[in-house]
Amino acid sequence: MADSKTLVRxxxxxxRADDVTYRELAKRLGVSEPTIKRDLSRGAFTLQRLDRICEVLDVALEDLLQDPQESRLITRLSDEQERMLVANPKLLLVTYLIVNDWKFPEIVSTFQISDAELIDLVLKLEKLGIAEFRKPQRLRKRTSRNFSWRKDGPIHGFFVRRVAPEFFNAGFDGDGDEFRFIGGLLSKxxxxxxxxxxERLAAEFEVLAHNDARLPLDDRNGCTxxxxxxxxxxxxFTRLRRTAQAGRRR
Incomplete structure (x- = not known):
């Protein structure tokens, strides 16, 4: 219910910010104005309708779900912050875990990190403004719901060099695994x-992960x-194109 009210608000x-009236929005969506008024009063949108609204307003779904109180939270780290994380694998691991709602006991019971070491790592993150430590064993992330890593930043580079090759060299034959490579010609x-x-699928993944954080650790599996x-x-393929076409393949 809270997410529904936040979305509508x-x-x-x-x-209002884009100076778009209900009538104009209805016209863009190809529906009636009363339909838009009803949807906004009830907060009842189909996924297709919500997807189209995000499209015509050029806004990401996660932005519409962001609570105003999260405006003070981090949406993206600085280049220097990311470099500090990449330079310390355990610090990067702990950051990833906290951002994904892992609890203090879960971290120390799963990884080779002692209570004292975890506290020390979180205090480092506290200085960076990424997370906070609260006695006796509470962790609080300072990242917002729509947090993302920098495009072409240090974490992105680490991901491309180290994570992606290992990820794609897997067999994708486990329960729940799926791999699709698709390609074609699409209009703008x-x-x-x-x-x-x-963007909608990524937002749905984040919501599911956030909700499942309430479950015991044994009931959850690491997924990427x-x-x-x-x-x-x-x-x-490009090298096989005729010269004139190769220059305008995009």
Whole structure:
């Protein structure tokens, strides 16, 4: 219920900021104005309707779900902060765990990190403004719901060099595993719609992970999904193109 009220409140604020009336929004969505008024009064949106609203307003779903109190929280680290994390694997690990709602006892029981060492690591993160330690064993993250790593930053570089190769060299044959490689020719409008779908799927993953954080650790498994979209063509294919087409392949 809280997320529904937050979404409606932020959506109305977005409409006011963009000077978009209910009638204009209804026109863009291809529905009636009474339908929009009803949806906004009840906070009852289908996923398809919500996806289209985000698309026409050019806003990410996670932004609409962000509580105003989170405006003081971190949405992205500085380049220097990320470099400090990359330089210390345990600090990076603890940051990842805290951002993903791991509790103090869960961390020390799962990883080779003692109580004293974990406290020391979290105090380092506290100086960086990333997390806080509260006695006796409480951890509080300072990252917002829509927190993300810097594009092309140190963490991104670490991910590309170390994490992605190991991830893609796996067999993807376990229960729940899935691997799809898709490619095709899309218009700019279709690309925008597909990108919006990726953003919605990523937001859904974050909500599920946040909700499942209430479950015992034994009932949860580490999961990783890579969602990416580029106007790109495999170089071996590009070399087979005729010269005139190769120059305008995108």
């Amino acid at each position: 932020n959506l109305k604020a977005r409409l 409008d279709s690309l925008r719609r597909f990108k919006s779908g990726i 999904a890579i969602l990416a979209l580029r106007a790109w063509e495999f170089s071996e």
